[in-house]
Every structure is written in structure tokens, then in C-alpha cells.
Amino acid sequence: MAFGAFAPMPLRLGGATDEGWSPEQHARTAADLLAAKFVAPFAWMTFTKSGATVTIHDYYGQNGAGLASAPTATVIGTGVTAFDWTSGFVDAYGVPYALKVRKARVTPHGTSELFGTYALNYSSHAFAIFTWDSTDTAADCKATVRIW
Amino acid sequence: MTPSGSPAWTRSASFAYYGGDTSKRNFYGQGVVDPQTDVSAEEHARMCADLEAVARTMPFAEITYKNNDTSPAVPTIEIVYMQTGVVLVSYPGDTPPSGFPSAARNGTGDVTFTFASSYTDPYGVSGAFSVKHVGADAQSSSAVRAVPEIVTSTTVRVRCFTGGVAVGEARVTLSVS
Numbered sequence: 001m002a003f004g005a006f007a008p009m010p011l012r013l014g015g016a017t018d019e020g021w022s023p024e025q026h027a028r029t030a031a032d033l034l035a036a037k038f039v040a041p042f043a044w045m046t047f048t049k050s051g052a053t054v055t056i057h058d059y060y061g062q063n064g065a066g067l068a069s070a071p072t073a074t075v076i077g078t079g080v081t082a083f084d085w086t087s088g089f090v091d092a093y094g095v096p097y098a099l100k101v102r103k104a105r106v107t108p109h110g111t112s113e114l115f116g117t118y119a120l121n122y123s124s125h126a127f128a129i130f131t132w133d134s135t136d137t138a139a140d141c142k143a144t145v146r147i148w
Numbered sequence: 149m150t151p152s153g154s155p156a157w158t159r160s161a162s163f164a165y166y167g168g169d170t171s172k173r174n175f176y177g178q179g180v181v182d183p184q185t186d187v188s189a190e191e192h193a194r195m196c197a198d199l200e201a202v203a204r205t206m207p208f209a210e211i212t213y214k215n216n217d218t219s220p221a222v223p224t225i226e227i228v229y230m231q232t233g234v235v236l237v238s239y240p241g242d243t244p245p246s247g248f249p250s251a252a253r254n255g256t257g258d259v260t261f262t263f264a265s266s267y268t269d270p271y272g273v274s275g276a277f278s279v280k281h282v283g284a285d286a287q288s289s290s291a292v293r294a295v296p297e298i299v300t301s302t303t304v305r306v307r308c309f310t311g312g313v314a315v316g317e318a319r320v321t322l323s324v325s
Contacts, residue, residue: 009187010188011186011187011192013185033198040206045281062205065204091197092164092168095197105285109295109297110295111297113309114295144281144282146281
């Protein structure tokens, strides 16, 4: 079966290994992509909370990589920052999706003992990140958040 | 043959790298004739968009290691899942297999991992790598906390504590992206 100009979409599976795509290869692609979709985080975000200032350093999201795709931060108090996306997102084909955080993992950065927690739908915000020191006292710091 | 675009860890994935195009369509509007043999433009489009999404957020590395503090020694890297390969046989942090991170002991519960500034995909395409995000979790039945620090774009330091005091012999899973 020819491909390319001789057989445009739909793709016909098969052909030589250097020109075609076998059903077995396509099946492996589909299965591996599904596996990755099940477990891939929706986003990684690293930010620093310092007093009234929140700086988002980097953001990798399924809605886009870069700060333009990151949620908006709101300072709640010491060690507490809330985040919201102002809207859902639209993928490369224009298909819209709602943004709904279902779980997160929080890792504070530092040189002393720190830990993090999160809350969903916190005080009218999509989610909030809490960071704490070794005495369980709220503490500002840098943190990485993974969101699913 | 060189693939389109750059490797996934550069976080520059685009659906276009995979052949996606918002105007791509089935030839003369003729859809799938036999779903057992054909892949439609619509199905291909979904794959491209989904792959773009997960390529942006897949961790670069998930590493489980154990600190060696009773008899102080370099940490033991037990399992590495990386976008460039998997290691399931443990190795001492100072003798990593080619292409995998090394680790050095700084003190009790305190290690530094070093990554390369560039990695190469199966097609020989290299892409720059720099650490932007880290997560760390101790594997313990007690209150051990693993606290990472991005020291440079290729080094990550992780310290383990309990009750505010450095703790040794901890086993930790480190996530790097």
C-alpha cells in the first residue's frame, strides 16, 4: 500500500518498515499514549511566596508551557497562596476544556525541614498551597506543585 | 532520517511535530473504510493533540535512591525512570551508567544529584536539559521529610529531616522536570 501523495488520510496501516506504519506499531503507539495520558500530570509549577509577593518561576502545563499558561496567584497569608485560571483552555485544534484540579503534590524547596499541603476549592479559589516548617508553623518559601 | 522538532524534555512539543495540522482532512472527504486497517484524519488529530499535551508535562526523571549514612558512602540509586531510558539495577551514585545521573553525599541525609545539560533521543537528536521543577518524597513509616533545592540548572540537592534534624538512611523518590 502506498502512502503520502498516493494514499492521503485516512492512513492505511501497513507497508514497508521504512515507509509505512504497521497495525502493531500503531497499536503500541495508541496503548502507550493512553498509558501516558492516564498518569501524566496536568501541570508542574514552581513558585516562590515571599510576604505579599508570589513569583512563578516556571510552568509546564498540558494547556501550554510557559508563564502565560500559568494560573493567577493570590496571597492569602503566610505560607498560603491560592491559584486560579481565569478560563479553561483550548487545545491546538480549538477543542475547549474545563480546567479542574483533582489532586496535587506539593514539595517545598529549602535547606531546612519544610513540608507542603494543598486544598481544593479553597475560599472561592481553584486550589491553594500551604507550606509549613518543622514546627508545623506556616512558612513562606519556594515550592514545586504537581497538579493532576 | 531526523524527526521533526525537538525531544520532549525541551518542553517545546507541538502537535505539528507529529503531523498535526488544523486543516488536515481525509482525502476527498472519504473517511475510514475499514477501522481495522485505517487511521482517519480525526483520529490522527486527537493523537497529535494528546501527545503534545503529555509531552509538555511528563516528568523528565523519577529516581528512587537510598542514603548511606550509617557507614557513610555515596547514595545508592535504586531505580531510574527517565525520558531517555530506564535503569532497574541499582548503582552507586558515583558510577552511573552512561546517560544517567550521578549522586554525591554531602552529609547525613544530604545528597546532590547531577544531570547532563543535554540528552539525546533514540534518533540521535540532542536537546538541552535544565531542571525547572523538583518533587521529593521520603519512603518511610515515620515522619521523614525530603526537601529538595535546585542548586544549578543541572544539580539538585535533597536533604532529609525528621523533627527538624537531619536524618540518615532515608529512601527517597525524587521527581525532576
